[in-house]
Amino acid sequence: MPTVDFVFSGPALNTFGEFVRCVLDGEPERADTVPGILYERNCRDPCFRKAVGAERDIDDFFLPDYDSFFEALQVHPEPRRTGTSKPMLFFETSRGCWWGQRSHCTFCRLNGESMAFRSMAPDLAVRQFEWLFGFAPAYTAFFCTDNVMPRNYAREVFPRLDPPPGAEIFYEVKAR
Ligand code: SF4
Known part of the structure; x- marks a missing residue:
């Protein structure tokens, strides 16, 4: 679907940060190797198609930056x-x-x-x-x-x- 760039499957508190790091480094394609991030390049690969992002402990406390x-x-x-x-x-x-x-x-x-x-x-x-x-x-x-x-x-x-x-x-x- 051309209107969808990336999909974050499952918990994304870890994977979204990793994705932003890839983009800021000028290497968004590196995100294709992170389980829980799907893109048209990796979405047919069985290793990534069913993968979900890692969970983060609810008590792993941090203050959002607004x-x-x-x-x-x-x-x-x-x-x-x-x-x-x-x-x-x-x-x-x-x-x-x-x-x-x-x-x-x-x-x-x-x-x-x-x-x-x-x-x-x-x-x-x-x-x-x-x-x-x-x-x-x-x-x-x-x-x-x-x-x-x-x-x-x-x-x-x-x-x-x-x-x-x-x-x-x-x-x-x-x-x-
Ligand atoms: S109470 Fe729980 S199981 Fe029921 S609709 Fe809400 S979230 Fe879902």
Whole structure:
């Protein structure tokens, strides 16, 4: 398909970084040798066709670099000024699904590789929230990419938070 350049199969936190390194080195074709990255040159090779990127531990904690996102908003301030959009900062605290690993919802197409639930340790999650809150008052909307909110966070994380005025935190939850 000519409109698709590269496909990242499975977890991409490692493979995407490797891919960017190849591009910055001026050797994008080197990415053809990385399992989990598919391109028209390697997609028919059985070794690569079914390969997925390596998983990264959920507690392998790092702070995302949002600088280029902030710079882009500076260049295009219209949506904020007119109130047509509210920028959100995305973050992750878990992967997989604690419900789906014992009773997979029939309509669910998420978690093709692993339904096993892995959630960030509460201390790390608190640290990540404190870092996010540091972007207030400019940014007060925080969007979690988790499939489902970790159940222990209601007891072990949220009571420890001191969100800034007007903060909004989005999580998907599993209704009982
Ligand atoms: S709760 Fe959500 S993520 Fe989990 S199995 Fe159901 S639809 Fe999928």
